[in-house]
Amino acid sequence: MRRNLKGAYTIWYRDVIRFSRDRPRIIAALAQPMLYLFVFGTGLGSAMSGSPAGAVDFRQFMFPGTLAMTVLFTAIFSAISIVWDREFGFLKEVMVAPVSRTAVALGKVAGGATVAMFQGVVALLLAPVVGVKLSIDQIASIVGLMLLLATVMTSFGILIAARQKSMEGFQMMMNFLLMPMFFLSGAFFPLRGVPPWMAVLATVDPVTYGVDSLRQVVLRRSLSAEMLGALTVHPMVTNVVVMALLSVAFVVPAVWQFGRQD
Amino acid sequence: MHAIEARQLVRKFGDFVAVAGVEFEVRQGEVFGFLGPNGAGKSTTINMLCTMMRPTSGTAVINGHDVVARPDLVRQSIGIIFQDASLDDRLTGLENLRFHAMLYDIPRETFAARSKELLAMVDLTDKAGEQVRTYSGGMKRRLEIARGLLHHPKVLFLDEPTIGLDPQTRRHIWQYLMKLRQQEGVTMFMTTHYMEEAEHCDRIAVIDHGTIVALDTPENLKGLVGGDIITVRTSDDVRAAARLKAAKGADTRPGPDGQLIVETTNGDRFIPVLIEALANDDPPIAVESIGLSRPTLEDVFIKLTGHAIRASEADATQPLRQMARMWTGGRR
16 A cells, blocks of 8 residues: 555656656747737637627636646646557556556546646746736635646546557547537637537536636636626536546546556 | 466467467576567567566466466566666656655665665766766666666566667677676576577577477577588698598588588587698698688577568557657657
8 A cells, every 4th residue: 555655656756857847848838828818819809899708808718718728738648648658658667566557547647637737827827918817815726626627637538548559549539539628618718608519518528617617716806797607607616516526437437447457 | 496487378469379378487597588580479478477468378477476366576576678768768867766666665775775786887876867868778778777676676577678779789788787697696588689689698488479489598509500610721622621531530511612611519629620630731731711600599590480580670659659759758
């Protein structure tokens, strides 16, 4: 038991150290949201200035969406990396160490989620640039929500990657799973008043709950409660409970899949 | 007790039989080689012995522990050096060792002493504080060897330990391996498709299509393909041939461009005898040049399997390997 805890800790710690040494990656974490916010956000914002959503600064509206995007893609990428890390990387060395597969998988979920949360925190630095003011307790809630979303997505990614032996499935997954999940989450448009089919898909999309909850916290001081209610879909409690349930629902099979031996 | 005992080990992938009932023992302290082309079943066998893959049938016992029943005890008693570097490039050499110590639950004080000793053995003491991505291929390999030994394994597995390294580095790695064999007395099990490398082993199992086709010392294996060949050029080949036959009972045959060829079992010992016999003839026969060629393991392999060891080819895992490089090597 002690050994397995130490093993899981080692794997988590490795991911954290790697992140702290990877400056280009930290800069990339800023560059992508900036691109979306200033090019996409500015362009779309002026085009929509007549509509109800145009009543708020569109870049402010998008900002929580870019936080979710950063967390989502970092988490999935971490999870996917186990495919080759296990064949050719450090993880191969971990797999032959006297540490249980469950500990390895849990360490990897913790590591991936932590790094994704850190990337999200880096992206959060853009808040003043788009004119979003945040208090300390708001920041604390945002960090918590990002960690929760990161846990959901890392375990989801590991669940998919655990049995994968090649990179072929990777592109497929990006195109047919990840991008739709991101677009349907309401990151860049409000989910109020969308056609029913889209509303249904958005409801089963785990990312929706991350975006929705982040938006409620991030814009709490920038928008009136009434306006915020018109731009979000679920009560805060629903968002948090759904994400908590989903993380358990993904972690358990992910650990099981990862532990299966050839 | 043997270090490794494999009994009727079989591994199938669907209908394909990768390993078809291999059976061997490795003695304590022995350097044992698995020689064969890519796809012969070497890596599959090593994966089964290291508890990475379950045998379809048969058993394997490492250091007294069954690989299926007690994988935890097996893992505790083995060290592995993989074909692909499994170091983390973003960590320093010492950190890579420390992470290994954490995974194997080695106490801090033991680690401090042991890592120092091993880093000195592989000549990496000065580089230990630098990130592994600044290391050369040979340095990475040496660090992996040190890491594999950190937890005092009884058996060290080496999967193609010098693949992709230049000949000079390869020689160095072998010097380190021989040194650690002396200092640590560890049993080594290696796979290779380099003939020269197999020469370092005490015994070699030649494997092809999942079956062991021969298992013996390198010397005895070479004995399978006939003796040493001495090629000699003299001032008078006809008299030389007659003299060798009369004095030493040696049969000769003419070579492709006017030399004499003598086939014998111990060529190195026969050369002085031959020179002396020719010099003592009356009048003496002058030796102009002399050459000795011994059968290689390549010859053995061809004789046993009917084909040469194929050169390493790019396989299906290549794209994945590239992703791995991007991930571990990072952007530079």
